[in-house]
Amino acid sequence: MPGTLRRHRPTLRAISPEGSPMTSDDTPGTAYLPCPEPELVVPHQRTRRTERVTGVLLRGIEPASRLLVPAEGRALxxxxxxxxxxxxxxLTVDGYRDPTTATTGQQGxxxxxxxxxxxxPT
Structure with a gap:
């Protein structure tokens, strides 16, 4: 019929161990194995190594953004x-790096x- 949208529905098919398609008659003991759920572990909690850092404190581009610039290495x-x-x-602080956190200013x-x-103080 003109002007009618037809939706494509994917067909699920079982595949034999040899790789050939199987019908419902061929699958007496076939089971679909679901994908396992991923383990939800926050990376910094797994390896959360505390460190002490000293540097100069600067204001970032966002109003509440604070950057610590150490003598060597990247800004934090x-x-x-x-x-x-x-x-x-x-400033000298204790803490840990958290690469999983998104920041709006994306600085450091x-x-x-x-x-x-x-x-x-200065």
Missing amino acids: HLLDADPDLPDGST EPFVVTAIIHVT
Whole structure:
């Protein structure tokens, strides 16, 4: 009929161990095996290695974004850090890297702060 949409429905077929299609008459003991559910493990919780980092604190491009720039290595985007810490101060924090966290500013590697050890204002 013109103007009528026909929907395509996929057909599920069993395949024999030899690779040939099987009908319902051929499948007395055939079972469809479901795909196993993936193990839901957050990577940083599995390898959550705490580290102590010292660097200069800077404000990121987002209003609440705080970056810690160590003397060597990449900048760290501080998560759960005090937003009232002064810019330009030297800061020592404990925490862990969390590459699974998405940030809006996308600056630096996400770093969850577990403790602020020392702050030296500028």
